[in-house]
Amino acid sequence: xxxxxxxxxxxxxxxxxxxxxxxxxxxxxxxxxxxxxxxxxxxxxxxxxxxxxxxxxxxxxxxxxxxxxxxxxxxxxxxxxxxxxxxxxxxxxxxxxxxxxxxxxxxxxxxx
Amino acid sequence: xxxxxxxxxxxxxxxxxxxxxxxxxxxxxxxxxxxxxxxxxxxxxxxxxxxxxxxxxxxxxxxxxxxxxxxxxxxxxxxxxxxxxxxxxxxxxxxxxxxxxxxxxxxxxxxxxxxxxxx
Numbered sequence: 001x002x003x004x005x006x007x008x009x010x011x012x013x014x015x016x017x018x019x020x021x022x023x024x025x026x027x028x029x030x031x032x033x034x035x036x037x038x039x040x041x042x043x044x045x046x047x048x049x050x051x052x053x054x055x056x057x058x059x060x061x062x063x064x065x066x067x068x069x070x071x072x073x074x075x076x077x078x079x080x081x082x083x084x085x086x087x088x089x090x091x092x093x094x095x096x097x098x099x100x101x102x103x104x105x106x107x108x109x110x111x112x
Numbered sequence: 113x114x115x116x117x118x119x120x121x122x123x124x125x126x127x128x129x130x131x132x133x134x135x136x137x138x139x140x141x142x143x144x145x146x147x148x149x150x151x152x153x154x155x156x157x158x159x160x161x162x163x164x165x166x167x168x169x170x171x172x173x174x175x176x177x178x179x180x181x182x183x184x185x186x187x188x189x190x191x192x193x194x195x196x197x198x199x200x201x202x203x204x205x206x207x208x209x210x211x212x213x214x215x216x217x218x219x220x221x222x223x224x225x226x227x228x229x230x231x
Contacts, residue, residue, distance in 0.1 A: 043205075043225050
């Protein structure tokens with residue numbers, strides 16, 4: 001089956017700290033992988049994506065690499081800002097099958 | 113371009129009342145999804161449509177919930193009768209089928225959600 005597991009939150013960091021949010025997946029075939037971000041009071045929006053093994057998705061200083069050998073897609077950012085405080089969701093969709101499987105979300109709090 | 117549009121943004125109602133949530137997907141998208149988000153259960157997929165046809169409604173919690181998509185530009189999620197445990201944020205999302213070239217990965221676009229409170 002298809003599923004996504006991500007680290008429990010909340011994660012609390014000081015501004016300019018390094019961020020890692022772990023995400024592992026189980027999938028049949030070769031899925032596409034995504035990170036979505038949800039700011040308070042808003043819907044989810046796409047942060048970055050990767051469609052095949054070894055692809056690196058990046059956006060707004062965030063990046064994640066599609067690792068087929070470890071079935072992982074960990075989210076990283078070198079220096080977080082207060083404005084990055086949000087809930088982050090890892091997700092996958094099997095290729096050619098447009099149903100999304102989301103992780104449980106990880107809340108990030110960044111303190112000044 | 114207009115994104116996914118949901119209404120109402122906020123709804124407060126009393127137990128037993130009928131609630132109708134509305135969604136307008138992005139023009140040209142052929143998939144539409146309804147999600148529910150709560151603190152306890154996180155993000156749950158309720159139902160999704162492809163080309164206006166319901167494909168998987170296994171996430172619909174009970175018969176009190178129903179969803180329709182009469183045309184490509186409109187969908188409703190109805191709860192009748194509503195109960196306090198239905199209080200949640202309901203999201204609609206739409207996407208385009210992945211294509212054979214792999215260029216379109218079927219990214220999901222979310223609306224801003226409808227916050228439902230059932231007293």
